[in-house]
Amino acid sequence: MRLDLARILVARTRMNPVFLDTPQYECEPLGDALGCRLILKVETLNPVRSFKGRGTETVLNRLHDSGAADAVVCASAGNLGQALAFGGRSRGIGVTVVASSAANPLKIERMKTLGANVILVDGEIEQALEAATRYAAETGAFLVEDSRDVDTCEGAATIGVELADLPGELDAVVVSLGAGAMASGVGHALKSLRRGTEVICVQPENAPAMTLAWRAGRPVEVGVPDTIADGVAGRYVLPEVLDDLASVVDDAVLVTEDGIVEAMRLIHVHAGLVVEPAAALGVASILEGGGRFDGRTVATILCGSNVSPTDFDGWTRGGRGRS
Amino acid sequence: MRLDLARILVARTRMNPVFLDTPQYECEPLGDALGCRLILKVETLNPVRSFKGRGTETVLNRLHDSGAADAVVCASAGNLGQALAFGGRSRGIGVTVVASSAANPLKIERMKTLGANVILVDGEIEQALEAATRYAAETGAFLVEDSRDVDTCEGAATIGVELADLPGELDAVVVSLGAGAMASGVGHALKSLRRGTEVICVQPENAPAMTLAWRAGRPVEVGVPDTIADGVAGRYVLPEVLDDLASVVDDAVLVTEDGIVEAMRLIHVHAGLVVEPAAALGVASILEGGGRFDGRTVATILCGSNVSPTDFDGWTRGGRGRS
The missing domain is CATH 3.40.50.1100 (Rossmann fold)
Structure with missing residues (x-):
């Protein structure tokens, strides 16, 4: 545990x-x-x-303590991305969300309104996670992985x-x-x-x-x-x-x-x-x-x-x- | 004030x-x-x-302190009556609600489910209040008057x-x-x-x-x-x-x-x-x-x-x- x-x-x-x-x-x-x-x-x-703000607040507070990165990226079906965008905006942390192009359009729109950089990829949430992982490796953004983190x-x-x-x-x-x-x-x-x-x-x-x-x-x-x-x-x-x-x-x-x-x-x-x-x-x-x-x-x-x-x-x- | x-x-x-x-x-x-x-x-x-529980809790707590009555009555379009019924039930206080027969049927039904004795009268909320006032005088129930109390x-x-x-x-x-x-x-x-x-x-x-x-x-x-x-x-x-x-x-x-x-x-x-x-x-x-x-x-x-x-x-x- x-x-x-x-x-x-x-x-x-x-x-x-x-x-x-x-x-x-x-x-x-x-x-x-x-x-x-x-x-x-x-x-x-x-x-x-959604409840996801509880998790993203925790991620962002610990990231702030460690000073490990000033940008974050995640793969999301929508709710994690919105919560991360909300928390990043108030802290001046850049937020990128990779989502499946089949994701809920309402959630995608809300992420953008909250200031997230949204990247759409074909496939399921798992393909979005692969793309987010590459993005993190290439840019140095901190990868927030739902449940793994x-x-x-x-x-x-x-x-x-x-x-x-x-x-x-x-x-x-x-x-x-x-x-x-x-x-x-x-x-x-x-x-x-x-x-x-x-x-x-x-x-x-x-x-x-x-x-x-x-x-x-x-x-x-x-x-x-x-x-x-x-x-x-x-x-x-x-x-x-x-x-x-x-x-x-x-x-x-x-x-x-x-x-x-x-x-x-x-x-x-x-x-x-x-x-x-x-x-x-x-x-x-x-x-x-x-x-x-x-x-x-x-x-x-x-x-x-x-x-x-x-x-x-x-x-x-x-x-x-x-x- | x-x-x-x-x-x-x-x-x-x-x-x-x-x-x-x-x-x-x-x-x-x-x-x-x-x-x-x-x-x-x-x-x-x-x-x-509804917000009415904040008021009825306050009424019932002070009534408990004073020991003035073990039953209450109010006139209500519905929300006050529901809140009073909820608070009275948990305290063992009898609750009677007088409502207009034209009141919202959903609210009337919920009052009854919460254990209130509901009396319907013809007219508007003001006629219900007259009937509630009479009921209080006749039975000794404490009259809860929205806003006047x-x-x-x-x-x-x-x-x-x-x-x-x-x-x-x-x-x-x-x-x-x-x-x-x-x-x-x-x-x-x-x-x-x-x-x-x-x-x-x-x-x-x-x-x-x-x-x-x-x-x-x-x-x-x-x-x-x-x-x-x-x-x-x-x-x-x-x-x-x-x-x-x-x-x-x-x-x-x-x-x-x-x-x-x-x-x-x-x-x-x-x-x-x-x-x-x-x-x-x-x-x-x-x-x-x-x-x-x-x-x-x-x-x-x-x-x-x-x-x-x-x-x-x-x-x-x-x-x-x-x-």
Whole structure:
């Protein structure tokens, strides 16, 4: 386990407070619809509309301490890039984001508005990472790698520190799983501070790389992701992140695309929030859990809301979105 | 001025924290659409989906201290009743809410789910208040009067205490005006803690009682409210609240129904939030401000999101909602 609770607590004290102490409350209407007592942790009401600012603040603060570079580069499906652009802009650090040309256009546009230099490449997130790695080698920019860079995991772990403070019972947390930073971070914080809470990762069945790897105990071959949840649509597994997850995650489950859409719709109706597909995985896992969560107290993290209105409407109203 | 900063600060320390430290951040996409630097203060992510919990917590804590009654009653268009029901339930205090039979059905339903005894009467909010007053006299229940009861104003004032802590400039706050608790509370806190910030109240032109009274310096006769913003649709002015507003409010403006709907739509698109009409008044005032806010830093309080999906869609998609 690479993560360290003391470092996480220090990171929390140094972060832009706009990302901290996010709402966490019982949403009774949504819980009633799902048959459990549901706690929402809302990470969408900040300048980048996702939880990623917690990680990028941590990366940028430590980079400032070390003085290692005055520019950064990352590969991103969108949310990491926005958060890095936001943090870099306020610190005078140049930010380059390499994204797949198939990435969410809204996210690309927001990165540019926040001042990032955006480079588009063909392929998936993994091809973007190869290009970002080359860019770093050529220019000397610091390469921020989501989940591989432990700062991104420890920043996300501050969500778990806050969840651990919830009053009353907390039987389980269902947390979206992509490359693994949020799941390992939240899992580590909860296993350190609130051991009795079950930590369950959730991934789309159409982008199951990390889940299948967690179950097998090693990376496994999967096909190209085919999910509307662009924020978690990776294909390859980082062994060090898999190791981190092994010690803090109790279960890993998969959900359908229909379940994700229905979860987005229910969150909109009962909590008044637009969330992106990757943020609805936890609610989808309760919907498709076959009664596993009935009567229990379950928290989920609404981790991002960067979705175009057209896509959102297309999915949740039975029409067609972008993919 | 009835409000007292020391009491407000004490009230804040005693409140259920689920209502406190709500998100306040610059929403750049919405600010870009409006031509200003816009700060959103989001009061909708809590168990009652509005700011009213801050006031009812304050009322109930002081009632507990005095031991004056073990039951409460209020007249409410919906949000006060929900908040009182929530606070009463956790304290074992019986809650009765008298509402107009024309009130928002979603809000009525939520009050009942939270355990309130709901009594419906014909007429407007003022007729509901008459019935609630009779109920209090007959049963000994403590009558909670929105805005007349200074606890409701001082509870709402804690929003202003938090806004005063915002980093950077804050040129103005545009705040929804109904009976006046939120406007006087936020105004008092800001004039005490951040004097340079202009405090501007906003009301629908179709429910302008308090605004016209503020301008005239005395209550004036107005017609029956005819606005979708049920949360601020009162007709009569409380003289003591008018006095409070006189010393802390710099201006009071009116907005159109079309402006309210367009503001709701923009908040949904750019911030990913469903808000009820009364919460969109501030953004509407910027839209209809004729350039008054161009380039300035302006905060607004998204004070509630209790609106049915059917109404919201009907209004923001050009169809017809409930009224």
